[in-house]
Amino acid sequence: MPKLFFLLSGENLTLPAAEVKAILEAEGYVYSNVCEFDQVLSLDSDLDSVRLVQIRSAYTRVCAQELLVANANYTDIADAVSKTDFSDVLKGGESFVVRINRIKNYADAEINTMTLEIKLGGQILRQNPGTSVNLKNPDKTFIGIITNNKLVLGLKLTDITSxxxxxxxxxxxxxxxxxxxxxxxxxxxxxxxxxxxxxxxxxxxxxxxxxxxxxxxxxxxxxxxxxxxxxxxxxxxxxxxxxxxxxxxxxxxxxxxxxxxxxxxxxxxxxxxxxxxxxxxxxxxxxxxxxxxxxxxxxxxxxxxxxxxxxxxxxxxxxxxxxxxxxxxxxxxxxxxxxxxxxxxxxxx
CATH class of the missing domain: 3.40.50.150 (Vaccinia Virus protein VP39)
Incomplete structure (x- = not known):
């Protein structure tokens, strides 16, 4: 099963993550390897489950296919990206953009989000010849969440509006x-x-x-x-x-x-x-x-x-x-x- 992550609302400490798991259970989707960060829930489950979370959830903001988790510093992030195969989610001829969100003040001293977007965009571009960066209308969006002094990076699958x-x-x-x-x-x-x-x-x-x-x-x-x-x-x-x-x-x-x-x-x-x-x-x-x-x-x-x-x-x-x-x-x-x-x-x- 692919690894997914969900960017959660900060309106309550425990309800958002519990809600996602309850939706999966209600609809019969198996999930495993659960890891909870501040406003991020990571787990393994079927990609089809994302559609149900999008339809049903009150406290989820973004659903993404998780690609890597790294310590929130430039060196460890660059190393993790270099070891990640993007070919399954980014094909030749496709354009992409990298967007980084920070939860609260995690890694505020270590990471500038705009700088990280530029660094990651350049590294992904070098690792995937034939792709391009498009800031306004990309084919794919890679979203990174800095939380608990970690970077969780993935391919955005859907936004959920409140x-x-x-x-x-x-x-x-x-x-x-x-x-x-x-x-x-x-x-x-x-x-x-x-x-x-x-x-x-x-x-x-x-x-x-x-x-x-x-x-x-x-x-x-x-x-x-x-x-x-x-x-x-x-x-x-x-x-x-x-x-x-x-x-x-x-x-x-x-x-x-x-x-x-x-x-x-x-x-x-x-x-x-x-x-x-x-x-x-x-x-x-x-x-x-x-x-x-x-x-x-x-x-x-x-x-x-x-x-x-x-x-x-x-x-x-x-x-x-x-x-x-x-x-x-x-x-x-x-x-x-x-x-x-x-x-x-x-x-x-």
């Missing part, structure tokens, strides 16, 4: 609520649930419909439940705004969902708002929705749930028979840090 997520920000939707989760976070949670196209995904606290919208955009059949009628109507309005439909919208109690089976659950329960917590404490509400989700999921299927870090939901899920797969933490404001937890239903012994 513009569409900006267009779906909570305040840009016709129905707004201040507790609405950002679209990127919702998409990431859908991916962490390992939902795939055509699978049935449930959000038992659908709110303004953010998770349903993001799930539908990657081909899921989304079902939403909310205890407040105005939220259900607002979700329908937001879905219509984006020209999509849910598999179903239910005004009802999230603890008594009139369904027999779903393939994945993604949800962000309300925190301490009596009008929307069904007159339960937040911890009891989370416990109840975990129990209801356990009954709906099959063995091996997953729920991704957000809750205040103080609730320690990883322990709650384990008490109900789930296997805790992973947790990530997202700072919201001074009094709220979300824990994004993923649980898998396992066969009870």
């Amino acid at each position: 513009k569409t997520f900006s267009e779906r920000r909570p305040r840009k939707k016709p129905f707004f609520h201040p507790s609405a989760m950002p679209s990127k976070m919702a998409r990431c949670m859908v991916n962490l649930s390992r939902a795939k196209a055509e699978s049935v995904l449930l959000d038992p606290f659908c709110g303004t419909g953010t998770s349903l919208i993001e799930a539908t955009f990657i081909g899921c059949r989304a079902v939403g439940v909310d205890a407040q009628k105005r939220m259900v109507l607002g979700t329908r309005r937001n879905l219509k705004h984006f020209g999509i439909e849910a598999e179903g919208l239910i005004w009802g109690d999230s603890r008594k969902i009139p369904l027999f089976k779903v393939d994945a659950v993604v949800t962000d329960p309300p925190y301490g708002r009596s009008s929307s917590t069904l007159k339960s404490t937040t911890i009891q509400l989370v416990r109840d929705v975990l129990a209801a989700s356990y009954a709906l999921l099959g063995v091996g299927q997953r729920i991704c749930i957000a809750a205040p870090k103080t609730l320690n939901i990883s322990q709650l899920g384990a008490e109900l028979g789930f296997k805790h797969v992973e947790s990530h933490f997202a700072y919201v404001h001074a009094t709220l840090t979300r824990e994004i937890a993923v649980f898998e239903k396992v066969q009870k012994s």
Whole structure:
């Protein structure tokens, strides 16, 4: 399998890399030899997997075929390039350009990015007769990322824009609520649930419909439940705004969902708002929705749930028979840090 690397968003320390791996797992792509740098994930996997990451990921910026990793100094980089065969990715008659990005201030004293671009361009040109440099419209772009005092260099396969997520920000939707989760976070949670196209995904606290919208955009059949009628109507309005439909919208109690089976659950329960917590404490509400989700999921299927870090939901899920797969933490404001937890239903012994 070829080696790939993904330039990740710096919006969260752990979610971006976890999201890429979850996408590959959801779609059945095997990966190995994982190496994580600051905002870069390197692994071996099928080249076809890049297309799925491009379609699904919220926190990936660039996908590339990795060619080399070297210590971030001119001598070691030149040595690594001299030992790299570019003939499989750069043919005679093709033009190329080298672009270097630096994460934070890594190797700031050792490497000037513009100087490195010129040096690498010249060296690749000498090693590959018949090719040419084209700064404006190249056939191939070699992208290098300086991170953790290493240079990761590869052939760029695709850019991923975050513009569409900006267009779906909570305040840009016709129905707004201040507790609405950002679209990127919702998409990431859908991916962490390992939902795939055509699978049935449930959000038992659908709110303004953010998770349903993001799930539908990657081909899921989304079902939403909310205890407040105005939220259900607002979700329908937001879905219509984006020209999509849910598999179903239910005004009802999230603890008594009139369904027999779903393939994945993604949800962000309300925190301490009596009008929307069904007159339960937040911890009891989370416990109840975990129990209801356990009954709906099959063995091996997953729920991704957000809750205040103080609730320690990883322990709650384990008490109900789930296997805790992973947790990530997202700072919201001074009094709220979300824990994004993923649980898998396992066969009870």
